[in-house]
Amino acid sequence: MPPQAYFGVSAIFHYLGPSFAVLLFAHVGVLGVAWLRIAGAAAVFAVWRRPWRLIGRMRPARLGVLVALGVVLAVMNTVFYLACARIPLSTVGAIEFLGTVLLAAVGVRNGRNLLALALAVGGVAMLAEIRFVDAPLGFAFAFANCALFVVYVILGHRIANTGAGLNGIDQLGAAMLVAAIAVTPYGLGGATRAFTHPSWLLAGIGVGVCSSVIPYVTDQLAMARLRRATFALMLSILPATATVIGLVVLAQRPTIEDLAGIALITAGVALHQEPARKESP
Numbered sequence: 249m250p251p252q253a254y255f256g257v258s259a260i261f262h263y264l265g266p267s268f269a270v271l272l273f274a275h276v277g278v279l280g281v282a283w284l285r286i287a288g289a290a291a292v293f294a295v296w297r298r299p300w301r302l303i304g305r306m307r308p309a310r311l312g313v314l315v316a317l318g319v320v321l322a323v324m325n326t327v328f329y330l331a332c333a334r335i336p337l338s339t340v341g342a343i344e345f346l347g348t349v350l351l352a353a354v355g356v357r358n359g360r361n362l363l364a365l366a367l368a369v370g371g372v373a374m375l376a377e378i379r380f381v382d383a384p385l386g387f388a389f390a391f392a393n394c395a396l397f398v399v400y401v402i403l404g405h406r407i408a409n410t411g412a413g414l415n416g417i418d419q420l421g422a423a424m425l426v427a428a429i430a431v432t433p434y435g436l437g438g439a440t441r442a443f444t445h446p447s448w449l450l451a452g453i454g455v456g457v458c459s460s461v462i463p464y465v466t467d468q469l470a471m472a473r474l475r476r477a478t479f480a481l482m483l484s485i486l487p488a489t490a491t492v493i494g495l496v497v498l499a500q501r502p503t504i505e506d507l508a509g510i511a512l513i514t515a516g517v518a519l520h521q522e523p524a525r526k527e528s529p
Contacts (some may be wrong), residue, residue: 249469251472254397254469254470255474258463259282260489261462263337263493265459266455268333269459270453271497271498274327275441276448283438283439284321284452284455284508285460286435287428287439287456288429288454288455288456289456289464290421291429291456299418299421301418302418305414306414313403314403314419319423320396320399321400321424322427322428324430326435328389334383335383336500339396340390342373342509343394344393345372345483345487346372360519361429364481364519365481367513368484369484371484371510371512371513372509372513373509374505390427401479407468408467408472420465440453487513
């Protein structure tokens, strides 16, 4: 499959899972849902990939990267949910992309890609429609998520291109186990309510699969085949995905500005040209 196809799957599930999580907030609470998401995903990776087998094969520096990625995943997913509980999903998605603009700008090499970046940024600006006075705390959490998302892209791209026989998905599984440990002190207490309601527990595990297994695995498959700047630019489609899913799942109706922003983002991603990779000798 082409890397764009993997990214398309990631773009859909990146906000489909969180939209289900928003519906679960009323029963379990934000921090509890964050724990269910991360712990559920960690359990799936543990059974599927058995990532602890990597420990004996990795140098301390590489293990440090996995620990850092795990902590970032724990905090990023938590502040993302805290933002979604206060402001629309489409706005959180728009802010989430802003940091990756810098990553995309670093990789701009020609006028066509510069125009593509400008169109994508313009579309995100229209989607954001930022009004800080409405929910200042929600925007604070959204911008914290934005910064952490940039770190996730950098670290995720690094493990996807490790080489030396180390599989990126196995490393992701190990990082998710670290994330589960990191989120437990502040998230487990809120999740205990779900232990007596099997339907809530299954829903939380489903959120984990939709939010932290499918999109992160397909991210790895795309990152291994795309330059980091190209992947960062393609992330600009996420606010459009968030707008559509927010409408379908959460009945958050887009405005004319939202639709115009989606059109600009789509045009920018379509215009972008992946630089040719040099052939290995």
